[in-house]
Amino acid sequence: MSGGADDDAVFKALADPTRRSLLDALHARDGQRLHELCAPTGLSRQAVAKHLAILEDAGSASTTSAASTPSPPSRKLWRPKDERARPTESSPSSTTACTSSPTGAPAR
Template identity: 75%
Template sequence: MDFDAVFKALADPTRRRLLDALHSHDGQRLHELCAGTDLTRQAVTKHLAILEAANLVVTTRAGREKLHHLNPAPLNDITNRWLGKYDRQQLNALATLKKALEDNDE
């Protein structure tokens, strides 16, 4: 597992948005991932290539179309490697508290 490639891929907000888009609707085509962004197809393609190199996105072919799928395994590996050392219950409690406080501010 190349943790550096995963962290590099996750460091960019555009790539995180692409991962979020695939999380909400897996198996999207390039034009679907471009929709709603101000990015060119070429820019999205470059971001997807970095995500694929980190194994966060895998592609399949459906006829002539290329579908992009989220691969959560590298994220799970990071969670186990870097967060697994810490008490999950405390982390979950802090995350829940943070979300509640942020929701209150809205």
């Protein structure tokens, strides 16, 4: 990602507390299915899927196939993608702090 519209999409995606919480969950445990991400939020599968799609469009999350696992309810595994939106050790689990500034310089 390099500036402009890409940064706007990331900031828009991270503006929502539910999406920050989902991203925190992905960073806490890589490779989760949709139903695993729904449980702690209390939201429907459709609502969580919509939030995840926004994170994916912003380049903050991605999916891989879980075809090697036995008949799961969802065959997609969600993973964090953009390291700029990784939670810092001091951030509470309900918020996500960026580890770098929008320019790519390390945060202080």
